[in-house]
Amino acid sequence: MRKKVSIIGAGNVGATAAHWIVAKELANVVLLDVVEGVPQGKALDLQQALPIERSDVKILGTNDYADTANSDIVIITAGIPRKPGMSRDDLLQTNFKIMSDVVGKVVTYSPESILIIVSNPLDAMVQTAYRKSGFNRERVLGMAGILDSGRFKSFIAAELNVSVNNMSCMVLGGHGDTMVPLVGHTTVAGIPLAELLSKERIDAIVQRTRDGGAEIVKHLKTGSAFYAPSAAAVEMVEAILKDKKKILPCAAFLQGEFGIDGYYIGVPCKLGAAGLEEIVEIKLTPEEAAALKRSAAAVKELCDIIGV
Numbered sequence: 001m002r003k004k005v006s007i008i009g010a011g012n013v014g015a016t017a018a019h020w021i022v023a024k025e026l027a028n029v030v031l032l033d034v035v036e037g038v039p040q041g042k043a044l045d046l047q048q049a050l051p052i053e054r055s056d057v058k059i060l061g062t063n064d065y066a067d068t069a070n071s072d073i074v075i076i077t078a079g080i081p082r083k084p085g086m087s088r089d090d091l092l093q094t095n096f097k098i099m100s101d102v103v104g105k106v107v108t109y110s111p112e113s114i115l116i117i118v119s120n121p122l123d124a125m126v127q128t129a130y131r132k133s134g135f136n137r138e139r140v141l142g143m144a145g146i147l148d149s150g151r152f153k154s155f156i157a158a159e160l161n162v163s164v165n166n167m168s169c170m171v172l173g174g175h176g177d178t179m180v181p182l183v184g185h186t187t188v189a190g191i192p193l194a195e196l197l198s199k200e201r202i203d204a205i206v207q208r209t210r211d212g213g214a215e216i217v218k219h220l221k222t223g224s225a226f227y228a229p230s231a232a233a234v235e236m237v238e239a240i241l242k243d244k245k246k247i248l249p250c251a252a253f254l255q256g257e258f259g260i261d262g263y264y265i266g267v268p269c270k271l272g273a274a275g276l277e278e279i280v281e282i283k284l285t286p287e288e289a290a291a292l293k294r295s296a297a298a299v300k301e302l303c304d305i306i307g308v
């Protein structure tokens with residue numbers, strides 16, 4: 001039996017995630033939105049691309065949660081995105097209401113699913129999904145670190161004019177201004193980044209990574225990034241569906257790991273068939289550990305406002 005992935009929110013990130021999943025022939029997809037016609041139209045368009053892409057999966061667009069029943073994975077992208085001048089945190093109250101409503105419906109129809117949350121502000125939204133779903137932490141994850149790491153890797157690869165396949169790095173922490181790129185763990189074909197680039201250039205790339213989302217929002221004027229965010233969510237889907245045991249930076253609920261307790265924050269996660277199979281407690285420098293704690297404090301502030 002082919003696996004089933006439902007995507008809630010058929011906007012830019014959701015529809016593009018559907019695109020990557022069906023193009024990679026990973027699973028059957030259900031695309032759901034509150035707006036009538038949009039998921040149906042986009043799903044039909046993607047369905048007509050399948051013979052061209054030679055992909056035999058099925059895709060359905062709907063406004064009815066009954067169609068999402070018994071999903072293996074549910075990606076939640078429902079919510080509003082940032083506009084120029086807005087921070088991710090400005091979305092808090094609106095997206096909290098949407099997330100609470102969506103998660104209740106999702107778990108009614110797919111009680112055994114694994115949730116991948118994308119909506120912003122990410123860490124507070126995934127904490128909301130965790131609390132409202134009643135699922136264990138293995139089955140509720142947030143996507144942000146893969147995207148932030150992708151941005152970091154893409155800038156370094158361009159700067160050094162080397163293959164993106166040579167890059168290995170992780171960006172941990174909260175998704176936002178408090179993200180923590182692990183420069184000391186970054187290598188290019190196994191060579192430490194500090195041997196290849198000056199501190200000034202590395203600092204500049206770290207800053208551009210931090211501002212990576214805002215740079216795109218500024219260009220687009222309406223809406224925010226979606227190609228890389230959806231590709232990142234689908235990397236998580238693939239790791240789970242194929243039981244890859246892949247270590248990826250994802251938002252996970254910490255229970256004492258890295259000295260943080262009771263909050264979602266971006267950390268190295270091993271993803272396999274069970275969802276979160278292990279939090280990999282790599283050794284951080286004192287500065288990185290302090291930055292991670294600052295990140296967690298920022299997440300706590302938002303979670304306190306919405307009471308999750």
Ligand SMILES: NC(=O)c1ccc[n+]([C@@H]2O[C@H](COP(=O)([O-])OP(=O)(O)OC[C@H]3O[C@@H](n4cnc5c(N)ncnc54)[C@H](O)[C@@H]3O)[C@@H](O)[C@H]2O)c1
Pocket residue numbers: 008009010011012013014032033034035077078079080081082091095098101102117118119120121122143144147175223224225226229
């Ligand atoms: N975690 C990350 O790294 C990351 C990256 C990019 C975007 N995001 C976030 O993802 C979210 C989606 O971004 P986007 O660019 O796709 O936005 P978008 O506006 O294109 O799409 C959002 C969709 O959600 C739908 N929606 C709203 N309320 C809903 C509800 N109650 N039920 C079902 N659907 C509902 C809307 O109709 C819309 O189609 C935003 O919150 C954005 O900030 C997160």
